[in-house]
Amino acid sequence: MRHRSLLILTSVLATGALTLTACGSRSDDSKKGGDNSSGGSKTTVVIGVDAPLTGANSATGLGIQYGVQIAVDDANAKNLVPGVTFKVKALDDKAQPATGQTNATALVQESDVIAAVGPLNSGVAQSMQQVFESAKMVEISPSNTNPALTQGKDWATGTKTRPFTTYFRTATTDANQGNFAADYAVNTLKKKSAFVVDDKQTYGAGLAGIFQGKFKSLGGKIAGTDHVNTGDTDFSALVTKIKNSHADMVYYGGQYDESELVTKQLKAAGVHIPLMGGDGMYSDTYIKTAGQAAEGDLATSVGVPVETLPAAKTFIDTYKSKGYPGDYGTYGGYSYDAATAIIKAVKTVMDANGGKLPSDARAKLVDAVQKTDFDGIAGHVSFDQYGDTTNKQLTVYQVKGGKWTAVKTGVYNG
Amino acid sequence: MHTLPQQLANGLFLGSMYGLIAIGYTMVYGIVQLINFAHGEIFMTGAFGALAVYTNLPSSMSIWAALPLMLVGGAIVSVLIAVGAERFAYRPLRNAPRLAPLITAIGLSLALQQAVFNWYPHATAGKHFPQLPGGPFHIGSVDVQSGDLFLLGAAIVCMIALGVFVRSSRTGRAMQATAQDPDTAKLMGVDTNRIIIIAFAIGGLFAAVAGVAYGLKYGQVKYDIGFQAGLKAFTAAVLGGIGNIYGAMLGGLVLGIAEACATAYIANVPGMEQFGGGAWAQVWAFVLLIVVLLVRPQGLLGERVADRA
Numbered sequence: 001m002r003h004r005s006l007l008i009l010t011s012v013l014a015t016g017a018l019t020l021t022a023c024g025s026r027s028d029d030s031k032k033g034g035d036n037s038s039g040g041s042k043t044t045v046v047i048g049v050d051a052p053l054t055g056a057n058s059a060t061g062l063g064i065q066y067g068v069q070i071a072v073d074d075a076n077a078k079n080l081v082p083g084v085t086f087k088v089k090a091l092d093d094k095a096q097p098a099t100g101q102t103n104a105t106a107l108v109q110e111s112d113v114i115a116a117v118g119p120l121n122s123g124v125a126q127s128m129q130q131v132f133e134s135a136k137m138v139e140i141s142p143s144n145t146n147p148a149l150t151q152g153k154d155w156a157t158g159t160k161t162r163p164f165t166t167y168f169r170t171a172t173t174d175a176n177q178g179n180f181a182a183d184y185a186v187n188t189l190k191k192k193s194a195f196v197v198d199d200k201q202t203y204g205a206g207l208a209g210i211f212q213g214k215f216k217s218l219g220g221k222i223a224g225t226d227h228v229n230t231g232d233t234d235f236s237a238l239v240t241k242i243k244n245s246h247a248d249m250v251y252y253g254g255q256y257d258e259s260e261l262v263t264k265q266l267k268a269a270g271v272h273i274p275l276m277g278g279d280g281m282y283s284d285t286y287i288k289t290a291g292q293a294a295e296g297d298l299a300t301s302v303g304v305p306v307e308t309l310p311a312a313k314t315f316i317d318t319y320k321s322k323g324y325p326g327d328y329g330t331y332g333g334y335s336y337d338a339a340t341a342i343i344k345a346v347k348t349v350m351d352a353n354g355g356k357l358p359s360d361a362r363a364k365l366v367d368a369v370q371k372t373d374f375d376g377i378a379g380h381v382s383f384d385q386y387g388d389t390t391n392k393q394l395t396v397y398q399v400k401g402g403k404w405t406a407v408k409t410g411v412y413n414g
Numbered sequence: 415m416h417t418l419p420q421q422l423a424n425g426l427f428l429g430s431m432y433g434l435i436a437i438g439y440t441m442v443y444g445i446v447q448l449i450n451f452a453h454g455e456i457f458m459t460g461a462f463g464a465l466a467v468y469t470n471l472p473s474s475m476s477i478w479a480a481l482p483l484m485l486v487g488g489a490i491v492s493v494l495i496a497v498g499a500e501r502f503a504y505r506p507l508r509n510a511p512r513l514a515p516l517i518t519a520i521g522l523s524l525a526l527q528q529a530v531f532n533w534y535p536h537a538t539a540g541k542h543f544p545q546l547p548g549g550p551f552h553i554g555s556v557d558v559q560s561g562d563l564f565l566l567g568a569a570i571v572c573m574i575a576l577g578v579f580v581r582s583s584r585t586g587r588a589m590q591a592t593a594q595d596p597d598t599a600k601l602m603g604v605d606t607n608r609i610i611i612i613a614f615a616i617g618g619l620f621a622a623v624a625g626v627a628y629g630l631k632y633g634q635v636k637y638d639i640g641f642q643a644g645l646k647a648f649t650a651a652v653l654g655g656i657g658n659i660y661g662a663m664l665g666g667l668v669l670g671i672a673e674a675c676a677t678a679y680i681a682n683v684p685g686m687e688q689f690g691g692g693a694w695a696q697v698w699a700f701v702l703l704i705v706v707l708l709v710r711p712q713g714l715l716g717e718r719v720a721d722r723a
Contacts, residue, residue: 054531054538055638200693226677227693231642233632236424237677238692244417257540261632269557270550289542289634 043357046087047072047342048107050100050118050128053092056230056257059285061120062326064142065090067335068117070318071343081347083355089113093124095230095255100124104131104139115139115342115365117335122146123202129164136363140168140341142334145279145302146206147173150386160386166366168387170334170341170378171302172394174203177278178210180394180412181300185249185276186218188408189298193223195247197238197262199254200227207278208253215251223247228258235265243271250274256281260289267293274298283327287399294399298407303378304393305406306333312377329404337376345369419556421674427562427631429670430569434624435647436654436662437576438496438617444593444657445613447512448504451519453621454644455526456496460622461543461635462534463491468544477544481626488622495526496618497611505607523640531637540636543629561631568623573663576616580659585612593657646699653703655716664714672702 049068051061065088072086089110091103100119107113108131115138119125122144129149132139141149150169152161185191194215198208205227212222223245226238239262242250250266252259252275263275275297282301287294306312312333319328345368350357358364373382379391392411397404438453467487471480503522507515530537549560580586591599592609600606628643629635646669654665676698681690689697706714 055636056539058539226691229693229696231638232692233634233639234424234428235692236428237421237674237695240417240420240424241678243420261634264633268550268559285539289540291633 042083042085044085044087044112045081045346045357046089046110046113047339048103048110048113048116048118049088049090050093050103050107050116050124051090051120052095053090055094057095057120057255057280059256059283059327060143060280060330061092061095062324063328063330063332064118064120064335066319066322066324066326067142067315067328067332068339069324070315070322071336071339073318075340075343080343081350084346084350084357086343093119093121095121095124097121097124097127101127101131104128108132108135108137113137114346114361115369117142117338117342119144120331121201121203122149122206125149125167126202129167132166133164136166136360136366138166138168138342138345138362138365138369140170140338140369142170142331142338143279143302144169144203145171145174145177146202147175148202148206150388162386165387168338168341168369168383168389170338170376170381170389170391171279171331172389172392174207174210174278176392176412177300177302177394178207179214180410181251181276181278181298181396182211182214182218182220183412184298184300184396184408185215185251186220189249189274191220191249193221193245193247194249194251195223195242195245196225196251196253198227198252199230199258201230201254203278203280204252204254206253207280208251211251211253228254228262230255230258232258233261235262236269238262239265239269239271242266242273243269248273249276252277252281254280256283256286256289260286260294263297264290264293276300279330282330282397282404284329284404285327287402287404295402296399298396298398299404300394300396301330302394303334303391304395304409305329305397306378308406309333309377309379311375315377333376333378337378337381340374340376341369341372341381344374345372416555417678419554421678422671423556423558423562425671425674426667427565427670428673429650429667430565430663431624431627431631431643431666432647432650432669433663433666434569434572434620434627435643436651436666437572437620437659439648439651440654440656440659440662441613441617443651444659445589445596445610446504446508448515449519449648450499450504450614450617451516451644451648452499452522452526453496453617454640454642454647455523456492456499456618456640457621457625457628457643457647458635458637458640459495459526459530459625460488460492460618461625461629461639462488462530462537462541462637463622464488464626464629465541465543465635466491466534477546480544481546485623485626488626489619492618492622492625493615494618496614496621500611500614505610523644527637527640534637537637540634543633543635545633546630559631561627564630565627568627569663572620572623573660576620576659585609589613649699649703653706653713655713658713658715658717661713661715668714669699669702673699 051064052058093100120143125144147155196212198204259281277299279301282299348368349364382390396408398407442450464484467484546560550557588604650665650669651662654661673695677692677695
């Protein structure tokens with residue numbers, strides 16, 4: 001009996017594994033075949049996208065996918081690079097580092113994918129960077145804010161070294177964002193005591209740590225700290241702790257999926273203090289879920305509000321008229337600019353090669369992207385020696401009348 | 415420690431939900447010795463069934479009027495899926511080695527999750543669930559939300575009804591007989607297949623109530639809520655003594671309260687600062703489970719059954 005059950009277990013597992021592998025390779029092949037046949041006389045160049053498109057963080061993740069899509073459609077319509085048709089291949093990483101790495105490998109293996117935009121989460125980026133580095137393929141994230149991704153793990157002590165030459169980002173870092181938030185909390189909101197919560201992820205824990213350090217150095221008191229698990233929904237014990245700590249604000253390092261429930265349960269328990277967070281919770285979904293409880297809550301986000309940028313008006317109109325899902329507000333503009341940087345770099349590389357795509361186009365693209373210098377729809381786009389954006393604009397948003405309203409825009413400087 | 419009453423209340427509400435789901439695990443195990451790992455997903459589909467009813471009702475209808483219909487809708491979905499799973503997935507394997515239905519249950523769980531993910535409209539991200547108006551109510555130093563009251567009330571009503579049903583009704587006694595010895599029960603004229611279906615149906619019903627309560631409490635349902643809730647409920651069932659319905663509820667309450675108190679107080683113990691907080695709550699819940707099982711391998715209310723070793 002024992003042997004029989006073991007046998008069944010093994011065969012079920014083996015069949016499952018085989019089926020999964022078979023599915024994976026089959027879908028890749030068919031996709032590739034389709035791309036080649038539709039190329040015609042023009043060369044088809046594919047820009048990969050990796051972001052959470054379903055499940056947690058998907059509202060902002062879809063904003064990345066369709067931000068890139070619009071950039072690619074614009075480039076094709078304007079014939080920005082003669083002889084080249086751009087395409088988007090979007091993969092869903094479900095905000096999981098392991099899935100992100102699988103996606104990175106899949107993108108690298110497809111010969112017509114030239115570069116990638118994404119991912120959304122810093123923790124996912126960590127698992128993808130090495131894959132792209134080995135393949136000498138450019139990866140531009142519109143949203144990763146963890147400083148270590150570009151400046152190395154010792155960035156906090158001032159020893160900055162760039163770990164990966166193929167990784168770039170159009171979002172500024174949490175070293176700026178966390179400090180900017182703490183500065184606003186202490187000097188503008190006059191908050192004296194903060195309860196700091198994070199979700200233990202690369203992004204959330206990093207951001208919360210930076211906020212906490214700055215808040216203390218500005219004379220604020222940390223009333224308490226706690227960590228939650230992503231995917232948790234019951235925060236009643238945490239809420240009771242916050243209530244009892246008599247903090248006058250909560251700072252949350254993490255994504256909207258958890259913070260919208262934290263603020264809801266917090267206000268329901270009669271604790272009417274604002275919850276503040278970073279770009280991960282700057283999403284319309286946050287307000288939709290938390291409802292009235294979101295009123296007065298704050299979030300910092302990268303860049304300036306896209307609505308205020310004249311260059312972004314057409315982008316927003318296109319996004320709305322096409323009825324694309326997701327939130328373009330958080331990273332849509334930066335995704336558009338990231339894709340445009342790749343498209344412009346393709347042109348540079350081709351111009352230098354007599355109008356043809358060189359065989360080592362991916363590697364040549366790394367240098368071309370490094371030298372990027374143009375005005376995008378969300379601001380000026382260029383990268384420093386670490387691959388970080390030189391555009392360090394940040395904005396504080398507050399929920400007023402059921403909408404995120406920009407209350408302060410600026411640059412963090414010391 | 416003046417937050418203790420509030421933390422106990424938090425744990426009580428959370429635990430009631432675990433308990434309601436755990437009933438499904440424990441009843442099915444008690445009768446067919448199957449750990450129905452798809453039960454967490456039956457809880458999730460119950461919540462989505464109720465949500466589907468709510469979405470299709472006229473928006474002028476108040477939540478109080480809609481609630482009974484939502485409960486009925488959720489119960490229909492959950493019970494149909496639970497009974498369907500028994501009929502088409504587990505019954506053909508009833509005499510197969512234990513591992514076969516177990517793996518089937520895991521597969522079914524994944525399939526149900528993906529089915530809701532793919533076919534329920536816009537279920538790829540969290541769905542908004544209506545909440546009960548009113549509250550919070552202040553009882554001494556404890557704040558209670560209206561969703562919590564519904565949950566607690568539902569748990570009490572369901573438990574009493576189940577207790578009466580199992581103890582006094584003819585079917586309930588047939589159920590006890592089947593649990594004790596299916597072969598003898600069959601010889602005594604008990605239709606064991608019918609009893610097994612009823613056990614699955616009751617589990618589905620309780621899961622649906624828990625699903626609606628979950629939606630009302632948190633205002634949001636997702637396609638993957640069944641996994642964690644199911645895992646906790648299974649733990650609760652084992653903690654209380656799997657096979658015992660009162661044990662399932664007690665196990666749920668103990669687990670809920672342990673989680674709430676671990677979140678709140680472990681960090682205050684000198685030298686344990688880094689092991690406290692919400693992130694470690696689940697670890698402490700499982701430490702508790704292991705300690706209880708070391709002392710009482712049959713669970714809190716479980717009985718040592720010699721003839722089934």
